[in-house]
Amino acid sequence: MEHLFTVAIVEDNYWIGQMLESYCQQCGLQVLCIMPDGEQFLKVYDKLQPDILLMDIGLEGYMDGISVVQAIQKAGYHPKVIMVSGTTDTNHILTAFHDLDSVYFLSKPVILPKFQAAIRKTIAQIQLDRSRSLQEQAAPASTWITVKSQKSELPISEDAILYVEKEEKRLSRIHLVNGAQMESSTNLSEILAQSTPHMFSPFKGFLVNLRHVVSFVKESGFPTSRRFLIHLNHTSVTIPLSRDLQKDFAKLLQELK
Structure with missing residues (x-):
């Protein structure tokens, strides 16, 4: 035995x-x-x-x-x-x-x-x-991203980020998996520089976390549209995906999944 x-x-x-x-x-x-x-x-x-x-x-x-x-x-x-x-x-x-x-x-x-x-x-x-x-x-080690919010620097786990969108007045809005939102003066390029390949810029003014992507489909209702729409877990909001980036996005998504 x-x-x-x-x-x-x-x-x-x-x-x-x-x-x-x-x-x-x-x-x-x-x-x-x-x-x-x-x-x-x-x-x-x-x-x-x-x-x-x-x-x-x-x-x-x-x-x-x-x-x-x-x-x-x-x-x-x-x-x-x-x-x-x-x-x-x-x-x-x-x-x-x-x-x-x-x-x-x-x-x-x-x-x-x-x-x-x-x-x-x-x-x-x-x-x-x-x-x-x-x-x-x-389990891979968590990646932490430091962002500025109300004159303070705050660490956020990359896993917790659902997507980020640029707002007016040089502000970014960070949407978290738990439904919370955070306004930050850290721009998208600075966030992307601290991130792993899981964070992707699918369209000007947006970052999306590939961990939470469910699917992406061509935008309907606009015959001349060249965009796709990304569907995520935890939200009904869709994120635009440029047609020029669609192949790179699909390849990277497949690799990371």
Whole structure:
């Protein structure tokens, strides 16, 4: 069986440690170590770095299980922790859940069905964390555009911009995805210079964010018209597209989509 997840067992009772190892194997986990002393475990933790930590509270040596987990987290590691203990001390249990952010608290004697339920919950959280990490790595960094508005300079995420149109008196109006509008003294060329290729000037006096383009069609109702009209998400407003730029626009849209 391929082991997708690793586990370290820190337990000072030999027989309970053996039982937990057997349970782990039945759940398809790879057991990296079984250790009774928290201080000794900390010395080898950096080398092991298990996905899951089965931690007893009462251990050999000077450190208890809670102190060991706190030391691991202080060092910047965040394994999924399942506390395993025979304690009835409410403070210990609350500390395990709130301060240590443990996934599960298993009371001794540990029975297999409860152990399996704890492992399933823990693995689900590991998989969720890994999925989020992959999404964050794949997501491109946001491009921020600085514009002047009422004598202040404001950063706007390019993703949030729907389109920009030039107004009179050297002003630009920035239309955002959420429906808000912003009047700015930053001209279109200055905005375009800060942007990625997603921002495109389809017609004099306009910028459009290609991320939000739904389609473009030839302007109807005017037989002699050489324009196309761009349809966007989040608005019923259409943006003009010059016939001379139509091919470049279509090519760039296809590439970016």
